[in-house]
Amino acid sequence: xxxxxxxxFIRSAVEVFRKELDISLIRKDLVRKDTTLPxxxxxxxxxxxxxxxxxxxxxxxxxxxxxxxxxxxxxxxNADKATNSIKQVASAINAKLINSAVSExxxxxxxxxxxxxxxxxxxxxxxxPMVVSAPEMSLDFLAVPxxxxxxxxxxxxxxxxxxxxxxxSVCTQG
Amino acid sequence: xxxxxxxxxxxxxxxxxxxxxxxxxxxxTGENGAEAISLYEMYKPDFITLDISMPEQNGLEALExxxxxxxxxxxxxxxxxxxxxxxxxxxxxxxxxxxxxxFENDRVLKAIHRLFA
Numbered sequence: 001x002x003x004x005x006x007x008x009f010i011r012s013a014v015e016v017f018r019k020e021l022d023i024s025l026i027r028k029d030l031v032r033k034d035t036t037l038p039x040x041x042x043x044x045x046x047x048x049x050x051x052x053x054x055x056x057x058x059x060x061x062x063x064x065x066x067x068x069x070x071x072x073x074x075x076x077x078n079a080d081k082a083t084n085s086i087k088q089v090a091s092a093i094n095a096k097l098i099n100s101a102v103s104e105x106x107x108x109x110x111x112x113x114x115x116x117x118x119x120x121x122x123x124x125x126x127x128x129p130m131v132v133s134a135p136e137m138s139l140d141f142l143a144v145p146x147x148x149x150x151x152x153x154x155x156x157x158x159x160x161x162x163x164x165x166x167x168x169s170v171c172t173q174g
Numbered sequence: 175x176x177x178x179x180x181x182x183x184x185x186x187x188x189x190x191x192x193x194x195x196x197x198x199x200x201x202x203t204g205e206n207g208a209e210a211i212s213l214y215e216m217y218k219p220d221f222i223t224l225d226i227s228m229p230e231q232n233g234l235e236a237l238e239x240x241x242x243x244x245x246x247x248x249x250x251x252x253x254x255x256x257x258x259x260x261x262x263x264x265x266x267x268x269x270x271x272x273x274x275x276x277f278e279n280d281r282v283l284k285a286i287h288r289l290f291a
Contacts, residue, residue, distance in 0.1 A: 020276035072186050100185040107184075107227065108275050111254025115274075118257040126255060128183065128229055 006030055006147050009056075009160055012112035013151055020108060021071040025158065029150040036141045036161040040064075041134040044106035045141075047127035051171035052117060054164030055142050058106045064156040069101035071155075103129035109160075122171040175199045176220040176290055181210040181236070182252065183228040187275075191223060191252065194279045195286060207231025214240050214247070221289055223282075224269075226253040226260065234264060241268035248289045252282065 010027055017025045036045075038059030046056045060068075106129050114124040132140055146163040180191045181204040188203045198221075202213045206228045214222055222240070226233035233251060240247045251264045256274035264272050271285045 016276055019278075069186065072190065097185055100187075104184040104187055104275075108254045111256060111275065115256050115258075118259065123257060123259050126227055128227055 005162060005164070006149060008113050008116045009109070009162055010149060010151065012116065013109045013158065013160065015112055016105060016108045017153060020105065021068065023071070023153050023155065025151040025153045027149070028152045028157065031148050033146045033148050035143045036146050036163045038159055038161055040159055042102065043132050043137060044102055045130045045132065046106055046110045048124055048164050049167065050124040051122035051167050052124055052164045053167040056110055056164065057141065057161040059159040059161070060102065061156055064158070065098050065102050067155040068105055069098045072101045099131045103131055121166065177201050177217065178286070179204065179213050179217060179219045179222040181205070181222065182225040187225070191282065194282050198286065207233055207236035210236040211239050214244070221248040221250065221286060223250045223252050226251060226255045234267060237264060237267050237269055250285055252277070
């Protein structure tokens, strides 16, 4: 089960990075930890309920976050003819925009994983992503068995900490 | 020109959808389900795109409210929550289409054009 879970998240992250950002991700490490506490300064926390429950914590460094934002904005069609407002915002990438972009990528990866998991186990619900930065990190993480994946890209390392367990008896095993 | 509203809690996604749909008249954007309802009632647009996972009121609740009060509403869901059961629920509630994130820009454009074909 643990290996299956890790594989689902790896596959989902690879899919989302390829489709949304047009970059490759390569699996680097997989380790077991006893907390979801991330190792990078920017973390995106998503809770899961339903047929799986727990927490997924994505973490990246600041340069990675900025690059994700730029790559998402470059997906705007006819970027050379983009409206002035887009150009102005894109040229002054700010914290709110970066939080929005990294939250959305984390949401897409978790969404893809939930599609794969729901196919076998039943409905899952995702909480809205919450972005936290290094100074405020201490309180939001679970002290539970966690699979920690490191995936390598040209932007740097994406860490995914997965601490979820199968949920309620109403869920059907496929 | 057809009028539209885009509702998504992610600023980057609102920007991207606005740009993809710039041949339409995007008259407002919102960040949550409650704003979706109030903007829809204020502007009565020709279409609205809704994310599902949003704070305050989620997109499915907003969809249900809008379609109940405006049965001819053209609502397109654009969400990462693409589980079959959630897609089914959205279509049953009255969504005209369901676009799963990540998406190709063309997928969005075609879905909106199809509303008026």
